[in-house]
Amino acid sequence: MDCSYFDAGVCRSCTLMGVPYAAQLADKDAHARELLAAFGDAVWLPPVASAESGYRNKAKMVIGGTVDSPTIGILDEDGRGVDLRECGICAPGIRAALPAIADFVTRTRLAPYSVPERRGDLKYVLVTLSPDDELMIRFVVRSEDVVARIRARLPELRAALPTARVVTANIQPEHKAVVEGDREVVLTPDASLVMRVGAVPLRLRPQSFFQTNTAVAEALYAQVADWVDAVSPASVWDLYCGVGGFALNVAAPGRRVVGVETSREAVRSARATASAAALPQVAFRAGDATAFARDAKSVPELVIVNPPRRGIGAELADWLEDSGVPSVVYSSCNPKSLAHDLARMPSYRIRTGRVLDMFPQTGHLEVAVLLERTAA
Template sequence: MKKGQVYEGVIDRVEFPNHGKILLPEEERVVTVKNGIAGQRVKFSVNKVRKGKALGRILEVICPSDMEIESPCPHFGQCGGCTYQTLPYDEQLKLKEAQLKEMMDGAVTGDYVWEGVRPSPLKQEYRNKMEFSFGDEYKDGPLALGMHKRGSFHDIVNVPKCQIVDEDFRRVLACTLEYARESGLPYYHRMRHVGFFRHLLVRKAAKTGEILIDLVTTGQFDFDKDFGGKEWTSRLLSLSLGGRIVGILHTRNDSVADVVQDEGTEVLYGQDYFYEELLGLTFKITPFSFFQTNSLGAEVLYETVREYIGETKDKVIFDLYSGTGTIAQILAPVAGKVTGVEIVKEAVRAAKENAEGNRLSNCSFWAGDVLKVIDELGETPDLIVLDPPRDGVNPKALRKITDFGVERMVYIACKPTSLVRDLEMLEGRGYRVERIRGVDLFPGTYHVETVVMLSHKKPDSVINVKVEFGEGEGKVPLDNIAKRAAAYKPKERVTYKMIKEYIEAKYGFKVHTAYIAEVKRELGLPMYDAPNAVEELKQPRKHPTAEKAEAIKEALKHFEVI
């Protein structure tokens, strides 16, 4: 098997996140392809072959799966936003449940209660936020405004009939694209770093119907003179919408990164926030603050959290990675005190305002990195809720969190693979998984939220032993204790820096950290404490020369790693 070869095969199964597995008996290999469905017969090309593994790219679906239906979205297949639009919703849930259960079974030691995946109240038009990108439909084609094309970081697909947002989103999208084309201004080219249009951010509350619109551009053209911001605002306000526009904004972003970044926001109309309601509470949401993108699904998620956290009366609760404080405020009415920690200052400001608006006096919110702020809180929690970003919890922060030894902890994960990594450390530090439930906040996609309830292990029994130290019958000599302590003293942790310094001192040359990692990987050594690890490499791994590989192995022997 070589890179570039084309094969046909049937997708046997799909593993999380969206990795289809195709067995090729003639090659004695399993090839992994993305964006497929079990049962599909596909034509695919081989992209990479290495160490018994092969990655491929689907070129054509020759025969659909028996489970498939016609996609309700006309953009499916071109747009990279959704993966499972051709699966009936009950089949989507079965797939997510099977994938999630398999991962949790492999990660959890001992028995736990598996509670399946709860469905989203809405299967279509469920999103309350979309970030549309500007680009061109094809090279040197007309201006486009939509989603990234499947498998591409640059090409944009117009999505005027996107089915995961409602009609108000679609009308705002169409109006903005038409006006942008009339202006004749170019989109911001991500490689050349020139141009004007970057993103269109639209947010709409499911309960209140309030709409916030933000056009993100560079500062390379004058927004009023060259674009005509007042006319664009006027056109938006003249649209016939089901909801109500409460704010129209313009954000400048001249950063090189292809993300929505605020380098100054101007209010063109109304205000720079809107309100949403969840479980009887009202939340003020600003353009860039985190809030679950499926409002009705979020209620299902937070009901699960409230159920899992259990008895909270007079308890002190830490809500870590608290965003705009939704979980903290949902727990506050039945708790003694809730403290939220969030690194995004804008979200913390919103959380404080929300708590005040909801008349909750037992909430406090801190801005900063959990790893640093947790040492400054000045109190010990009874219960902890973790809702970290996609990459999970920093291992150093997780150690500090587990040092509190709280009786119950609830972990909410938007990326199950990060959860699997963190559960290993949590179990190693004395926590036991009691219950797990998935909540589907993203129908049509492979994403799924996971809620885990953990309890701290308590000793089954206690034995009191009276020991006398010193010399004489029935006493334990102190020198024996010192000897046993020395014998059981844990080995010093061997760091990459120690290995590099040893090799340079002995052999006179330097080795890259990546070389050490590659040798450890080849030897089958565990690759722990790697918070920056990624599932798929953007660049090929670095391979050391034979001389440097032998030096690394000798250093590993010296430090008794092997």
């Protein structure tokens, strides 16, 4: 993949840009295997490749420039806007929507936030594209004072972008490196975007985490479901469950599944999906995964964990080590933190693993492993 922004030196986010994709994938696969070699004589499946470009279903775009000439992209070292609306890793449907969003910013007179001057209305636009080519558009603004302006001109935006299913205003008043605030104002009748990924159409609400690569996410859900079905547990926990992608895809008759997630919005999304799919044996809890495990009166036959980059941490790793849970599926976006966690869980060995290239053109990757408890 070639990128004019990278070649011009205005954006270096994709650190592997220009490296042949086959080499990227082979290097990531070898890196994960090397880092995890000490944790079992694993059977490694072939890595899952991604499309080289147009794979990102979500764009987090900083708004810079001026009201009459807004930039959509990133900020340079001086806090000035750099326009990246033709970013090649973003899905075509997102790229096609950005000019209409820029025009809406001008028409609505939403002043881009100036970091050096600490003034302005609009900080970010967050755009998510579903497999049905529908959009969720979230305007991150400093104050609710501008929400009425967005609402008043919303019909113009939806006329320009008929696929805009969900539009919201997120309130983030603070001058710090936090993308979004706690308060979300939904401006459309629909408050969730349907993501048809895997066996169950997931419902994605604002502030809910979802994998950024739809095709590879589907492969990840399918792989984990295959591993779980091979183990055939009667009970499963999905910790750090997000909108329930793993929990809902491993649901089966007679199998009790509980998903746990700190984000209440994500739990609302997961519950709505389970209800629509008629899966009463799948339940979701809002709360801390470690606290849930520690306080439980019994343990399941299999635990799925899909933590953020920092990993599950010492407390949950120690709990799993002492729990007696026979099998664990660990999906990680950081093999280094995965290795660190596995070092605290010596009773588990990797039975099989797979690298899934969720983030082409970057050094990041997803790796999933099936862990089995060894005999004492």
